[in-house]
Amino acid sequence: MKTMVSLDEASGLMSETCHVTGIENIALMEALHRVLARDILAAENVPPFDRSPFDGYAMRAADLASASAEQPVTLSVIEEVPAGKIPERTVNPGQAAKIMTGSPIPPGADCVVKFERVSADGTHVTVPAPFQSGLNIIPAGEDIERGTVAAKKGTAIDPALIGLLASLGIAEIPVYVRPDVAILSTGDEIVSICADLPPGKIRNCNAYALGGALRAIGAVPVLLGIVRDEAEAIGSAIMEGLRDADMVITTGGVSVGDFDLVRDALQQIEADVLFWRVRAKPGSSVLAARKHGKMILCLSGSPGAAMVSFQLLAAPYIRRMSGRIRWRNEEIDVAIKEGFKKPSPRKRLVRGRLLIEEGRAVMAVTENQGNGVLSSFAGTNLLGVIPEGSGPVPPGTRIKAYVTQDVR
Amino acid sequence: MKTMVSLDEASGLMSETCHVTGIENIALMEALHRVLARDILAAENVPPFDRSPFDGYAMRAADLASASAEQPVTLSVIEEVPAGKIPERTVNPGQAAKIMTGSPIPPGADCVVKFERVSADGTHVTVPAPFQSGLNIIPAGEDIERGTVAAKKGTAIDPALIGLLASLGIAEIPVYVRPDVAILSTGDEIVSICADLPPGKIRNCNAYALGGALRAIGAVPVLLGIVRDEAEAIGSAIMEGLRDADMVITTGGVSVGDFDLVRDALQQIEADVLFWRVRAKPGSSVLAARKHGKMILCLSGSPGAAMVSFQLLAAPYIRRMSGRIRWRNEEIDVAIKEGFKKPSPRKRLVRGRLLIEEGRAVMAVTENQGNGVLSSFAGTNLLGVIPEGSGPVPPGTRIKAYVTQDVR
Numbered sequence: 001m002k003t004m005v006s007l008d009e010a011s012g013l014m015s016e017t018c019h020v021t022g023i024e025n026i027a028l029m030e031a032l033h034r035v036l037a038r039d040i041l042a043a044e045n046v047p048p049f050d051r052s053p054f055d056g057y058a059m060r061a062a063d064l065a066s067a068s069a070e071q072p073v074t075l076s077v078i079e080e081v082p083a084g085k086i087p088e089r090t091v092n093p094g095q096a097a098k099i100m101t102g103s104p105i106p107p108g109a110d111c112v113v114k115f116e117r118v119s120a121d122g123t124h125v126t127v128p129a130p131f132q133s134g135l136n137i138i139p140a141g142e143d144i145e146r147g148t149v150a151a152k153k154g155t156a157i158d159p160a161l162i163g164l165l166a167s168l169g170i171a172e173i174p175v176y177v178r179p180d181v182a183i184l185s186t187g188d189e190i191v192s193i194c195a196d197l198p199p200g201k202i203r204n205c206n207a208y209a210l211g212g213a214l215r216a217i218g219a220v221p222v223l224l225g226i227v228r229d230e231a232e233a234i235g236s237a238i239m240e241g242l243r244d245a246d247m248v249i250t251t252g253g254v255s256v257g258d259f260d261l262v263r264d265a266l267q268q269i270e271a272d273v274l275f276w277r278v279r280a281k282p283g284s285s286v287l288a289a290r291k292h293g294k295m296i297l298c299l300s301g302s303p304g305a306a307m308v309s310f311q312l313l314a315a316p317y318i319r320r321m322s323g324r325i326r327w328r329n330e331e332i333d334v335a336i337k338e339g340f341k342k343p344s345p346r347k348r349l350v351r352g353r354l355l356i357e358e359g360r361a362v363m364a365v366t367e368n369q370g371n372g373v374l375s376s377f378a379g380t381n382l383l384g385v386i387p388e389g390s391g392p393v394p395p396g397t398r399i400k401a402y403v404t405q406d407v408r
Numbered sequence: 409m410k411t412m413v414s415l416d417e418a419s420g421l422m423s424e425t426c427h428v429t430g431i432e433n434i435a436l437m438e439a440l441h442r443v444l445a446r447d448i449l450a451a452e453n454v455p456p457f458d459r460s461p462f463d464g465y466a467m468r469a470a471d472l473a474s475a476s477a478e479q480p481v482t483l484s485v486i487e488e489v490p491a492g493k494i495p496e497r498t499v500n501p502g503q504a505a506k507i508m509t510g511s512p513i514p515p516g517a518d519c520v521v522k523f524e525r526v527s528a529d530g531t532h533v534t535v536p537a538p539f540q541s542g543l544n545i546i547p548a549g550e551d552i553e554r555g556t557v558a559a560k561k562g563t564a565i566d567p568a569l570i571g572l573l574a575s576l577g578i579a580e581i582p583v584y585v586r587p588d589v590a591i592l593s594t595g596d597e598i599v600s601i602c603a604d605l606p607p608g609k610i611r612n613c614n615a616y617a618l619g620g621a622l623r624a625i626g627a628v629p630v631l632l633g634i635v636r637d638e639a640e641a642i643g644s645a646i647m648e649g650l651r652d653a654d655m656v657i658t659t660g661g662v663s664v665g666d667f668d669l670v671r672d673a674l675q676q677i678e679a680d681v682l683f684w685r686v687r688a689k690p691g692s693s694v695l696a697a698r699k700h701g702k703m704i705l706c707l708s709g710s711p712g713a714a715m716v717s718f719q720l721l722a723a724p725y726i727r728r729m730s731g732r733i734r735w736r737n738e739e740i741d742v743a744i745k746e747g748f749k750k751p752s753p754r755k756r757l758v759r760g761r762l763l764i765e766e767g768r769a770v771m772a773v774t775e776n777q778g779n780g781v782l783s784s785f786a787g788t789n790l791l792g793v794i795p796e797g798s799g800p801v802p803p804g805t806r807i808k809a810y811v812t813q814d815v816r
Contacts, residue, residue, distance in 0.1 A: 028601070028616060029631075032623045047610055053710075053779060055664065083666075084597030084637075086608035101663050102597055102709065104608050143711075143781045151786075159624055160785030163617025163711055166601045167610070167782065189492030189510055193436070193574045200494035200512050202455055202575070208436060209571025215440045216567055223437075229492075255509050256463065301510065302461075303551075303571055332764035356740035359806055361764045371461060373551045374575065377568030378559075398767055 002275040007312055007347070010288065013274040014297075014313065017290045020323045021177040021246060028165055031157045033218055034175040035323045040151040045141035046167045050105040053138050057118060057125050058087075058109035059096040061133035072128040077120070081106060096125050105137055112136035144168065154325035156218075176323035181214050182241030183207045184224040186234055186252040186262070187301055192226065206251040206299075206306050209374060213310055216405075219318050229253065231264035239269055242294050246321060249314060252301030255285040262287060262298055271296055279388070280347045282371045283308035302371040308349050311383055311404045330403040334363040336384055339395035348386040351376050354403070363401055381405040410683040415720055415755070418696065421682040422705075422721065425698045428731045429585040429654060436573055439565045441626055442583040443731045448559040453549035454575045458513040461546050465526060465533045466495075466517035467504040469541035480536040485528070489514060504533050513545055520544035552576065562733035564626075584731035589622050590649030591615045592632040594642055594660040594670070595709055600634065614659040614707075614714050617782060621718055624813075627726050637661065639672035647677055650702050654729060657722060660709030663693040670695065670706055679704055687796070688755045690779045691716035710779040716757050719791055719812045738811040742771040744792060747803035756794040759784050762811070771809055789813040 002013070023037040052058065059075055067073040075096040081087045087106030091097055097106045098120075105112070110133045119126045143164070144150050150168060151161055157175075165173060183206075191201045193208065204226055211221035222245050227233045234253065241248035253262040259276070266273055271291035277284050282305035287298040297314055299306040312329065319327035332354075340350060352365040363384050366376040384401040386393055393399070410421070431445040460466065467483055475481040483504040489495045495514030499505055505514045506528075513520070518541045527534045551572070552558050558576060559569055565583075573581060591614075599609045601616065612634055619629035630653050635641045642661070649656035661670040667684070674681055679699035685692050690713035695706040705722055707714040720737065727735035740762075748758060760773040771792050774784040790809040794801055801807070 029619055029629075032620045044605070047780065048605060049608065055666075082637075083595060084608060100666065102595070102610070138778070138780060142776070142778060143783050150783075155787075157620075158786060159617050159620030160715065160782050160788070162620035163613045163715075163782045164786060166616035167613035167711070169601050169603075169605060169611055171602045187491060187510070193577050194579045195577075197452070197456060197577060200457065200492060202510070203577055205571045205575035208574035209567050211437055212440045212565075212567030212570035221437075229490075303575070307568065307571075333767040334764070335767060356742070356769045359741040359743060359769050361767050361769055368550070370546070370550060372455065372546060374568050374571045375551050375558075378566060378572060379563075380568070 001273045004277050004279050005275045007278055007280050010275055010278050010313055011316065014288050014295060014317050015320070017293060017295055018317060018320050019293065021179050021321055023174050024177050025172050025174050028162060028171050028173055031162055031173055031175065032159065034157050035218070036151055036153055036155045036157060037174040037176050037323060039149050039153045040165065040168070040170065040173070042144045042146050042148050042150045042168055044168065045146045046144040047138065047140060047142060049140050051138050052099045052101060052103050052105060052112045052136060054112060054114050054136055055100050056112045056114040056136065057096040057120070058091060058099045058106050058112050059127070060091060060093060060109060061111045061131055061135070063093055064127055064130045067127050067130050069128045072126045074124050074126045077123055077125055110134065110137070152325065154323055156324060179219045179247065179318055179321045180222050180245040181219045181318065182222040182224050182245035182248045183210050184237050184241060184248060184250040185226045186229065186250055188229045190226045190252070205374065206301065206303055209303060209307060210249060210251070210310060213307070213315070214318070217315055217318055218322055229261055231261055231268060234262065234265035235268040238265065238296060242291055242296070247295045247297070247318070250296070250298045251306050254287045254298045254300060266296070280349060282349065283312065284346070286313065288313070300371070303374045304369070304377070305371045307374065307377050308383065312349070312402065332361060332401055332403060333398055334361045334382065334384065334401045335396050336393055336399050337362050337364045337395060339397065340365060340386060340393040343392060344386045344388065344390040347388040350384040350386060351380045352382050352384055353380045354382050363399070409681045412685050412687050413683045415686055415688055418683055418686050418721055419724065422696050422703060422725050423728070425701060425703055426725060426728050427701065429587050429729055431582050432585050433580050433582050436570060436579050436581055439570055439581055439583060440567065442565050443626070444559055444561055444563045444565060445582040445584050445731060447557050447561045448573065448576070448578065450552045450554050450556050450558045450576055452576065453554045454552040455546065455548060455550060457548050459546050460507045460509060460511050460513060460520045460544060462520060462522050462544055463508050464520045464522040464544065465504040465528070466499060466507045466514050466520050467535070468499060468501060468517060469519045469539055469543070471501060472535055472538045475535050475538050477536045480534045482532050482534045485531055485533055518542065518545070560733065562731055564732060587627045587655065587726055587729045588630050588653040589627045589726065590630040590632050590653035590656045591618050592645050592649060592656060592658040593634045594637065594658055596637045598634045598660070613782065614709065614711055617711060617715060618657060618659070618718060621715070621723070622726070625723055625726055626730055637666070637669055639669055639676060642670065642673035643676040646673065646704060650700055650704070655702055655726070656704045658704070658706045659714050662695045662706045662708060674704070688757060690757065691720065692754070694721065696721070708779070711782045712777070712785070713779045715782065715785050716791065720757070720810065740769060740809055740811060741806055742769045742790065742792065742809045743804050744801055744807050745770050745772050745803060747805065748773060748794060748801040751800060752794045752796065752798040755796040758792040758794060759788045760790050760792055761788045762790050771807070
């Protein structure tokens with residue numbers, strides 16, 4: 001068993017056991033934030049035909065070469081093409097067709113002149129200037145060209161992509177199944193959130209914070225409840241989770257003092273421990289193990305530490321299981337607004353929010369960064385990284401930060 | 409009817425008719441991204457008692473004043489307090505209690521010394537240095553203090569807030585009902601996405617792009633389908649939408665050439681038109697009207713223009729209806745990476761993605777910014793603003809941009 005590994009090493013060890021979930025077909029309208037499970041090739045052009053972006057007259061640019069205010073050119077109007085109708089006639093020399101926004105360009109015509117640039121009666125249109133070929137014609141395939149990849153496998157689907165797929169007539173799409181992730185809370189001190197709080201006990205907030213964090217990245221939390229500090233009970237609850245879910249996350253029982261318990265539980269179920277403890281704070285107490293090709297990630301019972309480990313180790317892993325191309329936490333450079341007073345003998349992760357101030361990326365660190373504290377995570381979207389061995393960090397120092405809201 | 413108003417004026421006119429939806433109670437685990445409908449006061453401290461962050465011995469700092477490596481102090485261990493158990497005895501002078509991570513501090517003790525700093529046998533602990541009062545004691549209420557506001561009305565709920573509410577024992581919370589927004593597509597050229605595509609027709613992609621965009625901000629799309637270009641049919645479909653939904657969004661029929669149709673429809677149902685057309689591109693063709701105290705927002709039939717108007721006018725309005733405190737589109741300063749070549753006689757909105765490059769906020773503008781184009785919206789989260797009357801914008805120019813992904 002490796003111990004005190006770096007965060008990168010921990011991620012690397014976990015990623016050796018990462019399967020992508022299965023594929024299911026869903027209705028396009030239900031596809032927001034799901035992950036596309038194959039490339040979508042455009043079978044047709046969008047828009048499907050050359051069309052007009054304005055109301056006007058479709059004509060032949062060659063007819064207009066000599067047109068001027070003094071000697072305008074007059075063309076005969078051969079038909080009117082409203083949007084949704086197909087032109088029935090070809091525009092020949094000396095002719096024009098009245099055309100509406102979105103209408104197909106009639107054969108023969110090669111430009112559209114807006115209403116306000118011409119004068120017209122019911123049968124004729126008079127043009128006082130030359131216009132160039134191609135003017136005001138939106139070519140077929142302007143948005144998506146037939147034969148191109150309209151959307152890539154592994155993309156998280158956003159509203160515009162839903163619209164694009166609709167414009168290709170794709171009413172159902174293949175997406176990766178959302179991974180089921182079981183959550184198990186361990187500890188004699190933990191009680192259900194619905195129960196009264198006896199002295200010395202605390203409520204099972206971890207299962208809720210993690211459940212929300214799982215939903216936020218598109219996974220499905222499966223609540224296994226609370227188990228007492230008994231190796232056998234922990235082991236069999238983990239086995240139950242492994243049977244039904246793609247991954248098991250536990251909280252509690254991984255700090256130096258009480259590690260024996262989780263170790264015994266993992267031994268009893270014959271899981272392979274990949275590592276225990278990482279060189280980072282908070283979140284040093286974390287263990288990953290493997291059983292039946294599935295990941296068991298054991299987080300600290302301290303809510304703040306559990307959230308840090310979740311964002312740095314669990315979230316990228318789960319996005320990868322979900323088939324996402326962009327599964328890593330995005331890294332950005334930010335200036336730490338207020339600085340950070342405590343020295344950091346070990347790599348430190350600080351919670352905060354990204355602000356853009358006068359074009360610069362700034363991280364506003366929240367107060368109260370303790371292991372046990374959840375409130376300082378609320379409303380944040382960054383984990384700033386203060387390197388191992390740093391002294392106090394002065395305000396405005398540039399640091400690296402991970403973006404912890406979902407990467408789309 | 410006001411016409412060619414500014415975007416701010418348009419928003420202002422709409423906001424005069426904005427009701428917040430009703431309130432419902434939901435299970436905490438279902439609360440992600442919902443909007444809290446009242447302030448949550450902490451009825452208790454979190455954590456509920458002073459506790460130890462480490463495994464160690466709880467003792468009295470006064471006993472240790474004279475301790476040194478040469479003359480260590482030895483205390484008798486009166487009990488062991490595992491996490492989840494309450495201390496049964498008071499620590500008196502000369503005494504200590506063995507204590508585990510998360511255990512309540514026994515009465516009488518005022519500091520905790522880690523295991524690794526002492527030597528101990530079953531009954532005694534020997535301390536080789538003085539330690540200060542308060543050391544390694546996490547005070548009750550470190551995370552949330554009793555009597556404070558733990559969460560504010562109008563906050564969009566994130567995973568950490570779910571955890572916080574769980575730690576307060578709140579299993580059900582009041583949230584604003586998601587607004588129902590009806591979507592109506594108008595136009596003789598529009599066909600269902602499931603149908604074959606006859607010549608001259610295009611598919612109803614707007615309903616899907618807008619449906620996704622509504623879901624992304626927490627609203628519920630109600631699809632009214634497609635109506636032909638007939639004022640009476642449009643009017644009665646809008647009335648149907650108003651009956652069941654909190655707001656109606658239509659697409660098509662608001663450009664200069666075909667405005668008569670929607671105007672007639674709105675006259676027939678006796679809606680008050682607030683404005684028609686705004687001074688911005690794309691998305692100048694947009695109309696807002698009011699009927700029975702509900703908003704009818706009529707967007708362009710061009711998908712790109714409809715998306716711009718949705719983000720700038722509909723999204724803030726709907727977030728406000730949803731009870732959100734932060735309902736406005738966040739505005740940031742960005743450097744436009746590639747510049748923008750075309751001049752902008754009118755205020756121009758360009759689509760792109762926020763990048764942080766060497767600590768600076770940069771906007772990568774996507775290709776193909778046409779009114780009819782959706783593909784250039786996919787994967788973007790900004791609408792950059794090029795001011796009215798601008799010439800070509802050189803690369804690196806600082807501009808204002810609206811954040812179009814959901815503001816949390």
